[in-house]
Amino acid sequence: MPEPTPKSASSAVEIVQVDDGHHGQRIDNYLMGRIKGVPRSHLYRVLRRGEVRVNKGRVKPSYRLQSGDLIRIPPMRVAEVAAPARPPQAHLNSLEEAVIYEDDRLMVLNKPSGMAVHGGSGLSWGLIEAMRTLRPQAKELELVHRLDRDTSGCLLLSKRRSALRDLHQLIRGNAVEKRYLALLAGRLPNPEMQVDVPLRKNLLRSGERVVRVDREGGKSAETHFRRRRSLGNFTLVEAGLITGRTHQIRVHAGHLGAPVAGDEKYGDADANRYLRAMGLKRLFLHAVALTLHPRHLDRPLRIEAPLPLELEALLTKLDKDQ
Numbered sequence: 001m002p003e004p005t006p007k008s009a010s011s012a013v014e015i016v017q018v019d020d021g022h023h024g025q026r027i028d029n030y031l032m033g034r035i036k037g038v039p040r041s042h043l044y045r046v047l048r049r050g051e052v053r054v055n056k057g058r059v060k061p062s063y064r065l066q067s068g069d070l071i072r073i074p075p076m077r078v079a080e081v082a083a084p085a086r087p088p089q090a091h092l093n094s095l096e097e098a099v100i101y102e103d104d105r106l107m108v109l110n111k112p113s114g115m116a117v118h119g120g121s122g123l124s125w126g127l128i129e130a131m132r133t134l135r136p137q138a139k140e141l142e143l144v145h146r147l148d149r150d151t152s153g154c155l156l157l158s159k160r161r162s163a164l165r166d167l168h169q170l171i172r173g174n175a176v177e178k179r180y181l182a183l184l185a186g187r188l189p190n191p192e193m194q195v196d197v198p199l200r201k202n203l204l205r206s207g208e209r210v211v212r213v214d215r216e217g218g219k220s221a222e223t224h225f226r227r228r229r230s231l232g233n234f235t236l237v238e239a240g241l242i243t244g245r246t247h248q249i250r251v252h253a254g255h256l257g258a259p260v261a262g263d264e265k266y267g268d269a270d271a272n273r274y275l276r277a278m279g280l281k282r283l284f285l286h287a288v289a290l291t292l293h294p295r296h297l298d299r300p301l302r303i304e305a306p307l308p309l310e311l312e313a314l315l316t317k318l319d320k321d322q
Contacts, residue, residue, distance in 0.1 A: 018069040021140075024165035027054065028061035031073070038076050046074060085124035087133060091115075095130050101303050105163040105296050106144070106156065110305040113152040113282045117143055131157065140164070145171065148247065150262075153180070153287025153305045166295050171244070177291040180239040180249055181228070181307060183284035183314070185271035186258025188227050188235050195252040196222045199245045210265065211247040213255055221245045223252040231318040233271075234261065238288075249285060260285050278317050279310065286311065 022030055031043055031052070050058040053072040054065075065071075094112060101108040111117070111127060118126035128143050135141055144156040144167045156176075158164035170176050198218030202210050212218075222242035229236040235258060239249045250266045253259050259267040261275050261284040272280075286307055293300040 012075060014071075014073040016071045016073060018065045018067055018071065020067050021161040022065050023067040024168065025065050025161070026061065027052070027059055027063045027065055027071070030065060030071075035073070035076060042076070046076065087125045087130040092130055092134055095127065096134055100154075100305060101301070103296075105160055106158050106167065106294060108290060108303045109155045109157065111147055111152055111155040111287075113150050113308070116149045117146050117155065127155070128157070135159075144168070145244070147287060148250075148283070148285070150283035151180075151285045151287060152282075152308055154178070154290040154303055155287070156290060156292075163294070163296075167292075170292055170294070174242070175292060177289075178241050178244075178287060179289040179291075180241075181286045181288045181311075182237055182239055182249060182253065183231075183261040183311075184235045184237055184253055184256075184258035185233070185261050185268045185275075186235065186256070187230065187233065188225065188237065188256065188258060191227045193225045193256065194222065195225065195255060196220075197252065197255060199248060199251055201246060209246075211245070211251050213251065219243075219245060221248050221252065223249055225253070225256070229315070229319075231315065232322050234318055236315065250283075275314070278314060280314050281310070284311060284314070 016034075028043065028047065032038075032040065035043070044061060046052055047059070047061050051074040052059070054063065054069050056070075056072070095109065098110045098112065099107055100110050109127070109131075116123055116126040118128045128141070132138070132141050138159045140159065140161045142158050142161075142164050144158050144164060147153065147155055156167065158167055167176075197213050198215055199211050199221040200214035200218035202212055204210060220243060224240040224242065226238045226240075227235055228238055239253075241248060247266070250260050250263055254263075254266045259271075261267070262272055262280050262282055263285075264272065287305065288307065289302065289304045291300060291302045
């Protein structure tokens with residue numbers, strides 16, 4: 001990310017009333033969008049100290065704004081940030097071709113593997129920044145949910161603040177069905193398996209984030225696996241998320257003793273080495289379908305993203321090797 005240049009000037013206290021367009025937005029995201037140049041770490045610090053007030057009371061960063069809320073924003077030292085790097089034209093072209101559904105309120109992309117959904121942690125841009133470059137007229141373009149960097153497939157974006165609020169309500173109400181295809185390094189004993197074990201995020205000393213099964217302190221997580229094809233020592237499965245935790249499918253698959261193929265973090269090193277020799281250069285996890293009924297449509301919407309050609313080619317090789 002571009003390094004900010006410190007400024008000596010500070011902003012004055014502001015009292016801002018929340019309008020309908022920001023109803024339901026998290027206050028941390030609202031402040032990041034409103035106050036440019038403030039490091040996220042500093043923003044969370046002033047929230048923890050209670051310097052930001054909503055209706056004269058303290059709030060957590062996860063607080064969702066309500067229309068009419070009065071926000072007190074304290075003076076904050078800001079920084080001048082260099083213009084963000086423009087994504088390479090080749091990436092912009094590929095993302096333009098990746099749009100598989102679009103209307104005036106939302107769009108769905110077939111996200112490429114290897115592309116982060118947003119910039120940060122050393123990345124000057126991600127998918128959302130690239131899409132804002134492609135759609136400069138869509139001033140309120142936002143990610144509705146996320147996919148891991150190495151996962152491909154259906155990714156939902158909103159084009160209006162009100163649409164983002166509606167789509168988040170659908171997700172919280174479990175009214176958005178997400179289906180994934182994954183190749184597992186192992187065999188499943190049953191055609192269908194339900195994994196219901198809590199997960200917890202952990203931060204290693206190196207700064208790497210990992211997710212572990214934690215039956216005592218973890219958050220509830222449930223995944224449904226259905227076998228699609230048996231391919232020797234590998235299994236192609238369809239995975240459905242009942243909850244949506246970070247790395248959920250990958251950790252639950254490992255819990256079954258059959259980790260996702262190509263997974264360098266939670267996977268089987270020997271299986272990954274074997275598959276690399278057969279041409280697999282990525283995580284074999286693809287968000288194949290998304291089903292929801294947005295409020296502005298008179299019918300449910302089902303979007304499918306075909307399995308990438310390199311993954312289809314691997315399945316063909318495994319099938320021949322049986």
